[in-house]
Structure formats: structure tokens, C-alpha cells
Amino acid sequence: MTEERKEHLPLTGIRVIDVATVIAAPYCATILGEFGADVLKVEHPIGGDLARHFGTPTSRGDTLTWMSEARNKRSVTVDLHRPEGVDIFKRLIAKTDVLCENFRPGTLEKWGLGWEVLREINPGLVMLRVSGYGQTGPYKDRPGFARIAHAVGGLAYLAGMPKGTPVTPGSTTLGDYLSGLFGCVGVLLALRYKEKTGRGQYVDTALYESVFRCTEELAPAYAMYGEVRERHGPHIETACPYGHFPTKDGRWIAIACTTDKLFARLAEAMGRPELASTGLYGEQKTRLDNRHEVNEIVRDWCGSHTRDEVLALCNDANAPAGPLNNIADIFGDRQFHARRNLVAIDDPSLGETLIVPSVLPRMSRTPGRIAHLGPKLGEHTEEVLKDLLGLGDGEIAELRSHRVI
Amino acid sequence: MNEGSGKPLPLDGLRVIDVATFLGGPYAAAILGEFGAEILKVEHPVSGDPMRRFGRATKRHDATLAWLSEARNKKSVTIDLRKPRGVELFVKLVSKSDVLIENFRPGTLEGWGLTWEVLSGANPGLVMLRVSGYGQTGPYRRRTGFAHIAHAIGGLSYLAGFPGETPVVPGTAPLGDYVSSLYGAIGILLALRHKEHTGEGQVIDVGICESVFRLMDELATAYGLFGKIREREGSGSFVAVPHGHFRTKDEKWVAIACTTDKMFERFADAMGQPELASSHLYGPQRQRLKARDEVNRIVNEWTASLTRDEVMRRCIDKEVPVGKLNSIADIFEDEHFKARKNLITIDEEGLGPVVVPNVVPILSETPGSVRNLGPPLGNATYEVMRELLEISAAEIASLRQQKVI
Numbered sequence: 001m002t003e004e005r006k007e008h009l010p011l012t013g014i015r016v017i018d019v020a021t022v023i024a025a026p027y028c029a030t031i032l033g034e035f036g037a038d039v040l041k042v043e044h045p046i047g048g049d050l051a052r053h054f055g056t057p058t059s060r061g062d063t064l065t066w067m068s069e070a071r072n073k074r075s076v077t078v079d080l081h082r083p084e085g086v087d088i089f090k091r092l093i094a095k096t097d098v099l100c101e102n103f104r105p106g107t108l109e110k111w112g113l114g115w116e117v118l119r120e121i122n123p124g125l126v127m128l129r130v131s132g133y134g135q136t137g138p139y140k141d142r143p144g145f146a147r148i149a150h151a152v153g154g155l156a157y158l159a160g161m162p163k164g165t166p167v168t169p170g171s172t173t174l175g176d177y178l179s180g181l182f183g184c185v186g187v188l189l190a191l192r193y194k195e196k197t198g199r200g201q202y203v204d205t206a207l208y209e210s211v212f213r214c215t216e217e218l219a220p221a222y223a224m225y226g227e228v229r230e231r232h233g234p235h236i237e238t239a240c241p242y243g244h245f246p247t248k249d250g251r252w253i254a255i256a257c258t259t260d261k262l263f264a265r266l267a268e269a270m271g272r273p274e275l276a277s278t279g280l281y282g283e284q285k286t287r288l289d290n291r292h293e294v295n296e297i298v299r300d301w302c303g304s305h306t307r308d309e310v311l312a313l314c315n316d317a318n319a320p321a322g323p324l325n326n327i328a329d330i331f332g333d334r335q336f337h338a339r340r341n342l343v344a345i346d347d348p349s350l351g352e353t354l355i356v357p358s359v360l361p362r363m364s365r366t367p368g369r370i371a372h373l374g375p376k377l378g379e380h381t382e383e384v385l386k387d388l389l390g391l392g393d394g395e396i397a398e399l400r401s402h403r404v405i
Numbered sequence: 406m407n408e409g410s411g412k413p414l415p416l417d418g419l420r421v422i423d424v425a426t427f428l429g430g431p432y433a434a435a436i437l438g439e440f441g442a443e444i445l446k447v448e449h450p451v452s453g454d455p456m457r458r459f460g461r462a463t464k465r466h467d468a469t470l471a472w473l474s475e476a477r478n479k480k481s482v483t484i485d486l487r488k489p490r491g492v493e494l495f496v497k498l499v500s501k502s503d504v505l506i507e508n509f510r511p512g513t514l515e516g517w518g519l520t521w522e523v524l525s526g527a528n529p530g531l532v533m534l535r536v537s538g539y540g541q542t543g544p545y546r547r548r549t550g551f552a553h554i555a556h557a558i559g560g561l562s563y564l565a566g567f568p569g570e571t572p573v574v575p576g577t578a579p580l581g582d583y584v585s586s587l588y589g590a591i592g593i594l595l596a597l598r599h600k601e602h603t604g605e606g607q608v609i610d611v612g613i614c615e616s617v618f619r620l621m622d623e624l625a626t627a628y629g630l631f632g633k634i635r636e637r638e639g640s641g642s643f644v645a646v647p648h649g650h651f652r653t654k655d656e657k658w659v660a661i662a663c664t665t666d667k668m669f670e671r672f673a674d675a676m677g678q679p680e681l682a683s684s685h686l687y688g689p690q691r692q693r694l695k696a697r698d699e700v701n702r703i704v705n706e707w708t709a710s711l712t713r714d715e716v717m718r719r720c721i722d723k724e725v726p727v728g729k730l731n732s733i734a735d736i737f738e739d740e741h742f743k744a745r746k747n748l749i750t751i752d753e754e755g756l757g758p759v760v761v762p763n764v765v766p767i768l769s770e771t772p773g774s775v776r777n778l779g780p781p782l783g784n785a786t787y788e789v790m791r792e793l794l795e796i797s798a799a800e801i802a803s804l805r806q807q808k809v810i
Contacts, residue, residue: 201770223760355629
């Protein structure tokens with residue numbers, strides 16, 4: 001860019017330290033960075049964030065998940081197992097608005113970096129703490145991953161064919177992203193409160209409870225009616241037809257008739273409007289009582305058309321249907337193109353172009369940005385220690401030789 | 406329930422209009438309400454939000470359990486937007502509010518004359534969240550979209566299930582509604598910040614499909630770079646072994662996630678077969694991935710020889726990431742859910758105790774709260790018309806008579 005254009009985003013001027021690993025709390029920092037915050041990724045000098053190693057590696061060694069999700073961050077290496085490292089970290093905290101961490105509870109405390117200590121250094125600090133089970137409760141010390149959180153939070157139990165093996169609910173990292181999103185909501189709320197009152201606070205987010213929070217009436221229905229929800233394969237219990245249906249060309253289509261009006265439109269699309277009459281299946285209750293029959297009718301219809309034909313007929317009738325896209329389908333999908341949900345970013349360190357999901361949410365006046373992909377380990381250590389902490393070349397060289405940074 | 410402790414909350418003084426239906430969008434309003442905002446749920450005078458009828462019915466004819474839980478902290482105001490006088494009242498309400506949340510099919514509000522120009526004309530600082538299946542732009546924007554369809558379009562459903570078999574619901578039907586609401590809440594909090602700095606309002610445009618797609622870690626990047634199409638993986642994961650769901654002797658299930666070699670070593674120890682973690686057997690992840698079936702067979706045999714509690718105990722002793730696949734009955738018994746107060750009981754007039762999921766995330770200084778459950782239809786119409794819009798009692802009666810409110 002030749003023209004000096006001052007970027008003004010909602011979080012311009014906010015500094016974030018992301019000392020967390022993998023996706024959960026780091027994804028919160030990613031969002032903050034997309035909307036203008038300066039995100040310092042503080043990593044161990046050897047190996048760095050586990051996200052660099054977990055998944056498919058690039059020619060540079062760092063994984064694809066790292067390249068995509070560490071977007072916009074600056075990498076600063078500091079060894080928190082060393083007192084000199086702890087000292088540098090504290091000095092960084094004094095100049096920071098938000099800290100994101102997801103160690104097992106007690107780890108930061110062990111290094112002398114507990115909430116009380118950090119708050120004393122920076123009374124306005126907003127701290128996001130993500131862990132498998134949260135900062136309190138009997139399981140807090142257990143190791144937790146999204147896979148475990150899906151199980152504990154009740155999601156995994158519900159994914160799969162009735163009585164069959166419960167399956168991964170589509171992705172093993174859902175719980176990480178959900179916690180990052182809940183954490184980000186908490187951080188933005190806390191920043192707002194801090195700006196009004198000067199008081200910082202911490203946000204305590206557990207992977208399992210982020211997952212559990214998304215289970216609508218599962219808990220109230222058990223409490224009131226003793227109903228234990230089970231796996232329903234491609235269907236759900238409260239609406240019909242609702243599920244995944246195979247098409248003639250061996251693909252799958254999702255159909256969701258949550259109301260009678262939507263079923264009437266589907267019946268129209270199938271060329272059998274009479275199915276939606278009150279004498280037949282016009283009412284949700286009747287459809288639920290005859291779910292096997294109704295599903296059979298829909299399955300037969302889908303099975304006699306290609307996926308694209310089913311879609312075209314449903315779309316013409318405004319019936320809610322969609323293809324079960326694989327990633328190749330998504331790359332070819334006009335809607336994803338029109339919305340620019342995928343962006344190609346040239347990465348000089350790889351000499352390659354990577355395609356990554358673009359920024360969400362989409363804001364009309366202050367759209368987020370991807371300035372660069374995941375940094376190399378320690379790429380910004382020197383500039384941050386110099387610019388932010390005013391360290392000299394000699395000091396930096398010494399810290400390096402002692403492997404503190 | 407938190408009594409009004411008088412402690413300030415991050416969103417005190419903020420007024421939000423939620424004119425959306427079901428969950429994608431309304432849940433964003435629920436979060437804002439939990440943290441202090443006043444939420445006016447604007448509904449059709451006769452039918453109200455269809456969410457009132459979706460899910461398990463209660464003794465209250467205008468409230469399912471899902472409604473009671475997720476319309477928490479809201480006040481209900483009835484206005485018919487299909488009537489010109491209703492539109493007038495609505496614009497007046499918008500001029501006295503900070504945030505507007507809607508999720509009609511794109512073009513619907515415009516059809517009633519409620520364009521962004523009109524709304525921002527009435528309130529230049531307005532922050533407006535628009536949630537829809539496909540977003541406000543692109544070729545599919547007018548299509549009917551639900552979370553179930555969005556899971557399919559966004560690539561999640563394709564990946565839930567066993568290889569070559571029926572793709573299943575990824576655990577819960579409205580997941581995409583929660584995710585898009587979380588993105589929406591983040592967008593609103595960012596936009597409010599921008600507004601407070603500049604006075605400018607803006608629109609946040611969230612598609613449910615793209616919200617789901619954003620959670621798919623390296624799915625897009627790996628396809629972009631290597632042409633790799635991820636397929637369904639049953640209960641496993643392509644990145645690590647053992648990483649899945651295993652059946653125990655008492656016909657229950659546990660999740661085990663050995664994402665690193667160190668964790669596998671601990672797990673081999675827990676199984677009483679430490680030799681499995683030697684470098685010539687299954688010590689390195691690469692070898693475990695190659696011998697996936699064999700490793701999973703060994704794990705399955707071990708878990709099948711013990712009760713779930715015994716598997717849990719042995720894994721926890723060795724710090725192996727493990728979790729029960731909790732049904733909702735298990736969750737109600739779980740001491741950790743109790744300790745974290747993840748479930749709260751609220752006495753609802755005419756219904757008795759209703760148990761709902763508590764607020765997530767947990768903030769240390771300004772915890773959110775559930776002050777009331779989903780309101781009766783129109784419970785705040787009079788109050789809002791009289792006090793906020795300063796309409797006379799006589800005129801309110803006449804509006805009621807004409808079914809405008």
C-alpha cells in the first residue's frame with residue numbers, strides 16, 4: 001500500500017498476550033487479532049505451541065492449523081520455567097490488556113504467575129482461562145481435550161446410530177472453537193467493564209461446559225420428564241422429516257421440516273401436495289407418530305433423483321434442504337465464493353499460497369483482516385523485547401544464550 | 406438465582422431488541438441479557454416466536470422447555486410488523502435502543518420498509534445483528550436455512566458417522582444456531598466498542614453455514630494445499646490414535662484422547678502394558694496411525710474387560726485424558742457439574758421448578774445471571790408502550806383492539 005491509511009478497527013490499541021496452546025484460548029486471541037488487537041503469542045523457545053505440531057505439516061514444519069489459526073499473531077519466545085522468563089513475562093503483562101491462557105489449572109500459579117500476582121502488576125488486566133474442566137470443581141486437575149469435553153458435555157453420547165457406537169460429532173475440535181468463542185464473549189464483556197470501572201477480572205471457561213451449553217432443552221426435559229435423550233442417527237426426535245437422505249447418485253441431502261408449513265413446501269417439491277393434508281401427514285404430531293412411513297416416502301423420493309435435482313426442486317418450493325458438502329463441494333460452492341468465505345494468502349516463508357477460512361463475523365464498517373498467517377517460532381521476539389520492554393542488544397543476546405528466549 | 410446485588414454488570418443500561426425467532430440470533434440476545442442488558446423480545450401479537458412451540462411442551466401453552474430456557478431474561482413485547490402502524494412503533498423503539506437482532510430471511514424486513522437506511526436514520530449509532538442461513542449476500546441468500554441444513558452445507562454433517570455409512574446429526578440439532586449466535590454476540594460487542602469511540606453504528610452479517618464452516622480446523626487448508634478430502638472417521642480422528650470412543654464391560658462408553666506420545670505412554674501404563682509405548686511398537690504417533698486398527702483393538706479389549714468406573718479410575722490415576730460419554734442422566738449425577746453449578750433451578754409460576762443450563766462463560770467480577778425464564782407472550786407490551794414510547798393508555802387500548810400490538 002502506497003497510501004498511508006490509518007486502520008481503525010474496534011480493538012486497535014488493545015494488546016493481547018496469548019500464552020495458550022492448540023485452539024481453545026488461542027482462537028479467542030485469533031478473533032481479537034482479526035479485529036485490530038496486537039496479539040503476542042508467547043511460546044516456549046523449544047518447540048513452541050503444540051498447535052505447530054498437531055495435524056498436517058507444511059514444508060516449513062508448522063502445521064496447517066497453526067498457519068491458519070495463528071494468523072495475525074507475533075511470536076515471542078519466553079521460557080516460563082525460568083525465573084528470568086517469568087520476569088520478562090511480568091513486564092509484558094504490565095503493558096497488556098488481555099491475557100489468554102489454557103494451561104491445566106495451577107500451572108501458572110506454580111510459576112508464580114497466578115491471578116493475584118498478575119492483577120497486582122496490572123489491576124485492569126482481563127484474563128481468559130480455558131481448561132478442560134474449569135478452574136474449580138473436583139475434576140479441575142484432569143487433563144482435558146475437546147474430544148473428552150464432547151463426551152463429558154453430553155454431545156458425543158448423542159452422535160451416532162441408535163444403540164450403535166457413538167461417533168465424533170463431525171469434528172474433534174468443536175469444543176475448542178466453542179470455548180474460544182465463549183471466551184471471546186467473556187473477554188469483550190470484561191474489557192467493557194474495565195473501561196467503565198478500571199477493574200480487571202478473569203473469565204473462567206471450561207471446554208465441557210461450553211459444549212454442554214449448546215444442548216438446548218436436554219437438561220430441562222430430563223429434569224421435568226425424566227427423559228434421557230438417546231442417539232437418533234441422522235434424525236431428531238421432535239420433528240419429521242428431519243435428517244439425511246441418500247440420493248440416486250450416491251450422495252446425501254439434509255432436509256429439515258421443523259414446522260407444518262415447511263413440510264407443505266416439501267410435499268409440493270415432491271410433487272405430492274396431498275401428503276400435507278390434515279387427513280395424511282399435515283401435522284407434526286401425525287408425522288412423528290408415523291415417522292418410519294414419512295421417512296420412507298422422503299427416502300424413496302430422494303433415492304429416485306440426483307442430489308442436484310432434489311436440491312433444485314426443494315429450492316423452487318422453498319423447502320429447507322441442503323447438500324452434505326465435503327470440502328471439495330465447498331470449494332466449488334457458489335455461495336462460499338460469493339461470500340469470500342475462503343481466502344488465498346501468499347505466505348513468503350512457505351513460498352506457497354494457502355487457502356484459509358476468512359474472518360467471522362462479517363462487520364459492515366469495521367471488517368476484520370488477515371495481515372499474515374501463523375508466524376515462525378520466535379519471529380518477533382527481538383522486536384517485541386526491544387520496542388515494548390526497551391531491552392538492548394546485549395541483554396537480548398544474553399537471554400538467548402541462556403535459552404530464556 | 407442471583408438476587409439484584411446492585412453490582413454493576415458490563416451491559417447495564419444497554420437496550421437490545423430481539424425480533425428474531427428460534428435460536429440463531431436470539432441466543433446472542435440471551436447472552437447480552439445474562440450480562441445486564443435489557444432485552445425486548447418483539448413478537449407477533451398472535452403467534453409469537455415459533456420457538457414457543459418447538460420442543461417439549463409444558464403446562465404453559467405459550468412455552469416449550471426450549472423457550473423457557475433460551476428466552477431467559479427477556480421481556481416480551483408484541484408488535485405486528487405486517488401493519489404500517491406496527492412498523493412505525495417498531496422504528497420508534499429502535500430509536501430508543503442500542504442493538505437490534507433479527508434473523509428473517511434476507512429481504513423480509515426490507516419488505517416491511519425496515520431497511521438499514523430507515524433504521525439507521527432513526528438511530529445512527531444502531532448496531533444490528535443479522536443472522537440467516539446463508540448470510541445477507543450471495544446466490545443462496547433467499548433460501549430457507551436452519552442449523553440442520555447449515556451443518557450439511559458447512560461440511561460438519563458429512564464428517565459425522567462411520568466411513569461409507571449414513572452421516573448422522575453431529576450430536577445436537579441446533580449447534581449451528583448457538584455458534585452463529587456466539588459470532589453474533591462477538592460482533593455486537595466489537596461494534597458497540599466502535600460505536601462508543603466514533604458514534605457510528607453498523608451491521609453484522611452472520612451466515613449459519615459459514616459459522617459452522619469456520620470451526621473446521623485444517624479442513625479447507627489441507628484440501629487447498631494437498632487436495633485431501635476428509636471423510637467420516639467413525640469415532641476416531643485422522644490426527645491421533647487412540648483417539649475415540651470405547652465400550653466398557655458394563656455397556657457404557659468412554660472417550661480417550663492420546664494426542665501426544667507422552668499421553669500414550671501414560672495410557673499404556675494405565676492398561677498395565679507399558680511395553681506398548683516402546684519405540685519399536687506403538688510409541689511414536691506415526692506408528693500408531695499406521696497400526697490404527699490394531700491399536701484400537703487392543704484398547705477395545707482392555708476397556709471391554711473393565712467397568713466404566715474402573716477404566717476411568719485407572720486412566721485418571723495416570724493422568725490420561727479420559728471422559729465418560731455422559732447421557733443427560735449421568736450429567737445430573739456428576740459432582741463436577743454440581744460443583745460448577747452448571748445447572749440451576751428456577752421456580753416458574755404455574756410450572757414449579759425448571760432446571761436450565763447456567764450462564765457460560767463465568768466472569769469473576771461480573772458474573773451473569775438468569776433472572777427470569779422465557780416470558781409469557783406480551784408480558785411487557787404495556788410497560789414498554791407506556792413508559793418507553795410514552796403512548797397514552799387510551800391509544801394502547803386502541804392499538805390492542807386493532808391487533809397492532
